Amino acid sequence: MSVLAAIRPNEWELPLFIHVLGALALIGAVVLATAMLFTAWRDASTANLRLAVRTLTLGVIPAWVVLRGSAEWIADKEGWNDVDDPPDWIDIGYMAGDVGFLLILLSTLFGWLALRKARADGSPSGTVRAASILIAVLLVLNLVALWAMTTKPG
Amino acid sequence: MTDALLFFHLLSAASLFAALVCFSAVALGARLPLGVVRTLLPFWHVGLVGVFLFGLALAIDIDDYDPWDVWVLIAIGLWLAAGATGDKVPAAYKENGGQVPIPQAVARTHWISVVAVLLLLADMVWKPWV
Numbered sequence: 001m002s003v004l005a006a007i008r009p010n011e012w013e014l015p016l017f018i019h020v021l022g023a024l025a026l027i028g029a030v031v032l033a034t035a036m037l038f039t040a041w042r043d044a045s046t047a048n049l050r051l052a053v054r055t056l057t058l059g060v061i062p063a064w065v066v067l068r069g070s071a072e073w074i075a076d077k078e079g080w081n082d083v084d085d086p087p088d089w090i091d092i093g094y095m096a097g098d099v100g101f102l103l104i105l106l107s108t109l110f111g112w113l114a115l116r117k118a119r120a121d122g123s124p125s126g127t128v129r130a131a132s133i134l135i136a137v138l139l140v141l142n143l144v145a146l147w148a149m150t151t152k153p154g
Numbered sequence: 155m156t157d158a159l160l161f162f163h164l165l166s167a168a169s170l171f172a173a174l175v176c177f178s179a180v181a182l183g184a185r186l187p188l189g190v191v192r193t194l195l196p197f198w199h200v201g202l203v204g205v206f207l208f209g210l211a212l213a214i215d216i217d218d219y220d221p222w223d224v225w226v227l228i229a230i231g232l233w234l235a236a237g238a239t240g241d242k243v244p245a246a247y248k249e250n251g252g253q254v255p256i257p258q259a260v261a262r263t264h265w266i267s268v269v270a271v272l273l274l275l276a277d278m279v280w281k282p283w284v
């Protein structure tokens with residue numbers, strides 16, 4: 001790891017910076033979205049649910065786009081796209097990214113459905129529970145990806 | 155050993171970012187529940203201590219780096235700036251009784267901490283004068 005860091009070519013640094021920034025911003029936004037969704041689940045508040053959905057659409061989704069786009073950029077720079085059998089940490093990263101996006105979309109959809117119902121009759125539907133659980137799973141998945149990216153198993 | 159230190163260093167950075175995203179939302183005018191802001195305040199403190207301790211341990215552990223390298227000293231300066239400015243939003247928000255907007259001066263101080271954290275991350279990646 002230390003040798004790799006010492007000899008890392010200069011042209012890898014910008015994509016790496018954007019990738020790490022995207023990953024940290026994603027985890028930060030996911031933590032806030034998780035806290036807001038669980039709060040909305042607990043107190044059945046429309047205002048908190050609206051903030052949770054805004055965190056998902058204005059924070060989590062853009063951060064995921066930055067993370068995933070820069071992952072592709074740095075994988076290309078480092079030559080991983082040309083490798084037939086990439087190491088496990090690359091596979092874990094892609095899996096966390098792609099499954100993670102599905103979880104983000106479902107969580108946003110369930111959050112939005114709950115918000116729509118809350119606007120109609122004053123109380124969020126049960127889909128807020130599904131959104132909360134999915135976003136909590138995403139948080140765990142992101143922490144696994146962070147572990148894989150730093151310890152590089154395989 | 156190095157990999158474990160790097161993992162905990164980045165986990166601490168993630169904790170720092172979780173708090174930073176929350177405080178930035180408040181600085182931008184989002185009316186978050188006071189309980190959520192209170193819950194995320196320890197993330198800031200734990201993250202701040204963690205990035206420093208694990209970062210210093212990494213600088214000692216990796217043969218190519220020393221704690222007195224210029225990029226490490228820059229990082230410590232930026233860490234001090236972030237630490238001095240980063241927890242003003244939750245304090246002001248609590249004082250406001252969970253109402254927005256928070257005072258302009260506090261919001262400005264918060265954006266200084268955001269810039270310090272971003273520069274810290276850039277310093278970690280580019281490592282000037284190595």
